[in-house]
Amino acid sequence: MSETPHHPQPLRVGMMGGTFDPVHHGHLRSALEVREALGLDTLHMVPAPQPPLRDTPQVSPAQRLALLQAGIGDAPGLVADDRELHRDGPSYSVDTLAELRQQYGDAVPLVMVIGYDAFLRLAHWDRPEQVFSLAHLVVIARPGYQSPWPSALTELVGDREVSSVSELMARTRGGVLRLELPSLMAISATYIRQRLKEGKSVRYLVPEAVEQAIFHERLYQSDE
Known part of the structure; x- marks a missing residue:
């Protein structure tokens, strides 16, 4: 009797x-829970050197990458990916997705994970329609937060939304899934930077390794 091929x-x-x-911890716990919920083998956490729709970060891209690497530590499946730091000019997610698609091939389900606030601005991104030709979009929903979609976003998403991970993963790209995480943490980097500027503790807001690196390198301190 022959074995069923695997x-x-x-x-x-x-x-x-x-x-x-x-x-x-909000970033890292969300990344871990997203990886578990979607059954991802690898989740690339990609620091942006200068996001087009955000203010200029306070510390250098290399320093933020080092903090991210320290925060991830040995967590399985999470990768600090520095590819956007080697580009000139603004960072566009669609270019990163294109590189990942080329790296992993066409047969692999590829997912971009974004927060709900960023999702509401998706229609204003660079080449937003190309996102769906490259990857799925998983939107981290905020419990009790039901801001209406702008009309441009509704038109962009069309009939792409699915209701389950299994439905999303039945294809390699092109779907949209809203996902609520079990322990979504209300921690903001703005709050952490403010506390550091004021000389206050950030213990338990960031991993210990990140806290140590911040103080060792005197990042975000009031005398910068």
Whole structure:
């Protein structure tokens, strides 16, 4: 009696961009829970050197990358990805998705993970329609937060929204899934920077390794 041939499941890959200025427990716990919920093999956490729709970060891209690497530590499946730091000019997510698609091939489900606030601005991104030709979009919903979609966003998404991870992963790209995480943390990098500027503790807001690196390098301090 012959054995049933085993067909390994394709890799599942995700991308989570951000300034990570600095990375904190909210970022890292969300990344871990997204990876678990979607069954991702790898989640690329990609610091942006100068996001087009955000203010200039306070510390250098290399320093923010180092903090991200310290924060991730040995967490399985999370990768501090520096590819956007090697580009000239603004960082565009669609270019990063194109690089990841080329790296992993067409048969792999590829997911871009963004927060709900960023999702509401999606129609104003650079080449937003190309996002769906490259990847799925998973939107981290905020519990109890139901801001209406702008008309341009409704038109852009069209009928792409799905209701489950299994439905999303049945294809390699082109879907939209709203996902609520079990322990979404209300921590902001703005709040952390303010506390550091005022000389106040950030213990338990950031990983210990990140806290140590911030003080060792005197990042975000009031005498900068």
